[in-house]
Amino acid sequence: MKKTAILFSIFALVLLLMGCKNESDNYIDPRGTDYAGSESCIQCHQAQYETAFHSSHFKASSPPTKENILGHFTNGRNTFVYDKDTKLVMEERNDSLYQVLYKNGKEVEAHSFDVLFGTKHAQTSAYWKNHYTFELPLSYYKSLNSWATSPGYSATKVNFERQIDKECYGCHSSNIASRYVETSSDSITFMTIEVEDFMNKNTLLYGIDCERCHGPAKQHVQKHLKFPDLKIAQNIVSFKKLTRQQKIDACALCHSGNDKAKIKSRFQFKPGDKLSDYFRAIPGSNDSIHYDVHGNQLGLLAQSKCFKKSERMDCMTCHNPHENSSQNMVVYSKICMSCHQQTKHTEMTLTTISKKSLQNNCVECHMPKQMSNAITFQASNSKKKSNYMLRTHKIAVYPTNKK
Ligand code: HEC
Ligand code: HEC
Ligand code: HEC
Ligand code: HEC
Ligand code: HEC
Ligand code: HEC
Ligand code: HEC
Incomplete structure (x- = not known):
């Protein structure tokens, strides 16, 4: 009796393992046979997978x-x-x-x-x-x-x-x-x-997922599985080789608002594509002064002098695309200071804040949290409309509150 039970569970286990193996071999991605699915990336890109998997994007x-x-x-x-x-x-x-x-x-x-x-x-x-x-x-x-x-x-x-x-x-x-x-x-x-x-x-x-940002990667996976000694990436778009505009477009696909006329579906976009092949601005509808803080990080960033006057700033200057934005303002301040080494604040500004806090808080003053006008909501039994607060990406001088 006991023996058969053990035999049976071994048999079940074998079936289960075979099942798993078959499943990954026969994975069919609804986007088509060019796609491998994120699970297949883990074996070679564990670090990226682990952070991306826990990110808001996923x-x-x-x-x-x-x-x-x-x-x-x-x-x-x-x-x-x-x-x-x-x-x-x-x-x-x-x-x-x-x-x-x-x-x-x-x-x-x-x-x-x-x-x-x-x-x-x-x-x-x-x-x-x-x-x-x-x-x-x-x-x-x-x-x-x-x-x-x-x-x-x-x-x-x-x-x-x-x-x-x-x-x-x-x-x-x-x-x-x-x-x-x-x-x-x-x-x-x-x-x-x-x-x-x-x-x-x-x-x-x-x-x-991975291939939403990186494009179809089935051939990349197959190639590297077959030639494990290859150290240079094959059959995949390299962000390193893209222009600034191409990198920006890959994020702006979803981070530049939703007010333009569509030519192609967002799902067809691959890194390296031009966003202008997907959307056209509707003349007159471009209320550029009042971009909402929700959903239009690029529109706001593009109004900043930092963005306009530097040749290389893109989203990756401050964000790791596989991770969430950090709550740690010190980290961002260091990035600010990498371009702004000798900023001299006026005496007036310096009386509102100590030098040390100033160095750790560039973001609090120059990218303040603002209310979205696009998103409002009401709690139960409340007449009050609540607004959605997000950090603006328009880096600029804002009026500061004296402490
Ligand atoms: C069998 C191993 C293997 C698998 C599986 C694999 N890759 Fe790669 N990948 C590599 C190697 C090797 C490189 C080159 C070295 C590096 O950049 O890590 C690479 C590089 C990359 C790069 C950087 C390209 C560049 O030049 O900047 C991206 C993006 C990438 N892989 C995406 C993926 C995605 C997405 C998946 C899953 C769908 C995946 N990889 C699955 C082996 C693999
Ligand atoms: C939100 C879009 C996005 C998602 C989702 C994403 N990536 Fe990336 N990935 C990028 C960008 C952009 C770069 C280039 C970063 C740079 O140049 O600084 C990159 C770079 C890489 C690289 C090159 C090495 C490195 O870390 O810079 C690898 C490998 C990679 N990604 C694999 C993956 C895998 C695997 C997944 C899924 C688990 C994934 N990526 C998900 C946008 C994304
Ligand atoms: C396919 C659409 C899409 C693309 C492409 C995309 N994003 Fe996002 N991103 C989103 C959405 C949707 C959210 C909100 C996720 C949530 O909180 O539920 C988001 C959230 C974020 C966040 C906030 C995450 C957090 O928790 O702090 C950052 C930062 C971000 N994206 C940067 C980027 C960058 C950089 C790129 C380009 C490499 C990029 N995104 C490409 C749709 C996209
Ligand atoms: C043009 C791309 C785009 C479209 C279309 C879009 N969203 Fe979003 N959504 C985003 C981005 C980017 C964020 C996160 C950053 C932000 O709020 O600016 C977000 C945030 C959200 C959040 C809050 C997530 C968080 O960060 O906590 C919800 C909920 C949401 N969207 C639902 C929806 C619904 C429902 C629709 C359709 C009616 C929709 N979105 C259409 C891009 C988009
Ligand atoms: C890639 C380099 C770079 C980075 C990173 C950068 N900036 Fe700038 N920033 C610039 C340049 C270039 C200017 C324009 C300077 C000029 O006009 O002389 C500028 C201008 C400014 C101004 C003046 C704006 C105005 O409207 O007059 C402020 C404030 C500012 N940056 C704050 C910041 C803060 C805060 C951060 C970090 C969140 C930051 N910058 C990150 C390059 C950068
Ligand atoms: C100069 C630095 C800088 C650049 C460049 C930058 N960001 Fe950010 N981003 C930040 C900071 C700082 C935050 C706030 C983090 C926090 O509050 O935790 C942030 C937060 C976000 C958030 C989350 C918003 C929220 O309030 O939850 C999204 C989405 C985002 N960034 C997308 C982008 C995209 C897309 C680009 C490129 C168009 C970009 N960022 C370029 C500094 C930057
Ligand atoms: C307490 C709020 C506050 C903090 C924190 C702060 N700033 Fe400022 N910043 C201001 C104000 C107000 C001005 C305009 C008046 C002035 O110059 O003092 C300004 C001006 C600037 C200018 C424009 C100067 C010019 O010559 O046009 C830059 C660049 C700048 N800040 C960068 C930074 C950087 C980088 C950090 C972080 C190391 C930082 N700020 C921290 C409030 C702040």
């Missing part, structure tokens, strides 16, 4: 596991009151989490958390209905440590009908249903039209 969208969902489901912190008869409650049912609408104590409507967006300051969620996703009315905000209305939603009326379309996925995921055909719209411009308008959940790749 969690820019994610599956609705309990671990991933920010926000409370118990202890009275899971209820949002619209009026005396209407409330929305976060509930766990079986293995899924829901936003449930009650009217006069009776359940009226319930939708599950199916896709999560965001992780650093806030998280909003969507549910699937047929081939489309719709936003859940409540989102979680770290600044409040609680649920509040999703951006722009009413605090008195519940709405389950706002669609989360492909645009959101274009900046927050690595793929969703992207098959394209080329058609010419006029004699000059080639438009690339997606074959499917609807979204297919099986083609969703959560988060911004």
Whole structure:
């Protein structure tokens, strides 16, 4: 009896191992056979994988596991009151989490958390209905440590009908249903039209993965697996060889706002491409003085003298693309000082702050946190609109508060 049990578990183990092996060999990436998937990079790029895997980019969208969902489901912190008869409650049912609408104590409507967006300051969620996703009315905000209305939603009326379309996925995921055909719209411009308008959940790749930034890498992987002694990278775009503009474009794809006319889908972008082949500014719509702090780091940075007057500044001057931005202002100040060795502040400025703190706080004064006008939300039972605070990338002289 015991023997058979052991034999059986060995057999099961062997099956399991074979299963795993087969799975990685037969990995099929929904983007096509040119792609290898992030898992395949670990064996040779452990360092990059470990940092990137924990970054906000990897969690820019994610599956609705309990671990991933920010926000409370118990202890009275899971209820949002619209009026005396209407409330929305976060509930766990079986293995899924829901936003449930009650009217006069009776359940009226319930939708599950199916896709999560965001992780650093806030998280909003969507549910699937047929081939489309719709936003859940409540989102979680770290600044409040609680649920509040999703951006722009009413605090008195519940709405389950706002669609989360492909645009959101274009900046927050690595793929969703992207098959394209080329058609010419006029004699000059080639438009690339997606074959499917609807979204297919099986083609969703959560988060911004290695190949979203580096382009398809299957051939790179195969080559280096076959020739492990090769020390020079093969079959992959090297950022080192790109121009400043190309490097900036690779980030600006998602960090330069969303107000331009689209020519091609963001999903088709590969490092080295020109962003001007993907978007065209809409004449007149370019309200450049009022770029919002949300989603337009490049627009703001490009207004700074630092950016305009230096030949090399790009996003990587201050950010490691595999890591989150650091909370450590001393590190950033050192980067500032690498170009600003002999800045002389006026006596007036120096009376507001000690010399040492000045050296560690360039960012506090020259890249202050500002309110987003694009994103506002309301907490339960609150008339007050809360704003979303982000650091501006317009490096400049701002009025300082005397301490
Ligand atoms: C079998 C080993 C192997 C695998 C698997 C592998 N790489 Fe590489 N990769 C290398 C080697 C070797 C280099 C060159 C040395 C270096 O830069 O680390 C390299 C370099 C790179 C570079 C730098 C290119 C440059 O010139 O700047 C990138 C980007 C890269 N790999 C991305 C990936 C991605 C993405 C994956 C997974 C899809 C991946 N690699 C999987 C071996 C591998
Ligand atoms: C495909 C779209 C996309 C591309 C390409 C992209 N980003 Fe992002 N980035 C995002 C999104 C979305 C977030 C917000 C993630 C979140 O918090 O949920 C983000 C967040 C960040 C953050 C803040 C992370 C944190 O937690 O502090 C930094 C810094 C950043 N990106 C820099 C870059 C740089 C540098 C590049 C170019 C190498 C780049 N991004 C390319 C979409 C993108
Ligand atoms: C043009 C690219 C782009 C599009 C389109 C876009 N986002 Fe974002 N989103 C970003 C970037 C970049 C950030 C993080 C930096 C910031 O806020 O400036 C972000 C931040 C967020 C956050 C907060 C994450 C955090 O940092 O805590 C949420 C939630 C979010 N987006 C949801 C959405 C939803 C839902 C849509 C569609 C309605 C959408 N986004 C469309 C680029 C985009
Ligand atoms: C947000 C975009 C982004 C993501 C996601 C990303 N990379 Fe990178 N990676 C870059 C950029 C940009 C560089 C060039 C950095 C530079 O020149 O300073 C780079 C450089 C590299 C290099 C060259 C060595 C180095 O560290 O500079 C390797 C190897 C690499 N990436 C592998 C990976 C792997 C593996 C993943 C996934 C686990 C990944 N990258 C995810 C943007 C990204
Ligand atoms: C790559 C080099 C470089 C880096 C890094 C850099 N700057 Fe600059 N910065 C410049 C240049 C060049 C100018 C223009 C100087 C001039 O006009 O004489 C400038 C101008 C400025 C100005 C004057 C702005 C104005 O509108 O008059 C301030 C303030 C400033 N930088 C602060 C910073 C801070 C703070 C940091 C770090 C967060 C930083 N810089 C990082 C190169 C840089
Ligand atoms: C001169 C340095 C500098 C440059 C250049 C720079 N950043 Fe930043 N970035 C910062 C600092 C400082 C922060 C704030 C970090 C913090 O508060 O923890 C930051 C934060 C961010 C955040 C998170 C915003 C937030 O408030 O959570 C994003 C997203 C980001 N940067 C994207 C970019 C992109 C994209 C580029 C290139 C267009 C870029 N950055 C260029 C210094 C820089
Ligand atoms: C307490 C806020 C504060 C801090 C901290 C601070 N600055 Fe300034 N900075 C100012 C103000 C205010 C001005 C304009 C008046 C002046 O020059 O004193 C200024 C001016 C500047 C200028 C423009 C000078 C010129 O000649 O046009 C540069 C460059 C600059 N700062 C860089 C830095 C750097 C680099 C750091 C970090 C080492 C830093 N600042 C820290 C408030 C600050």
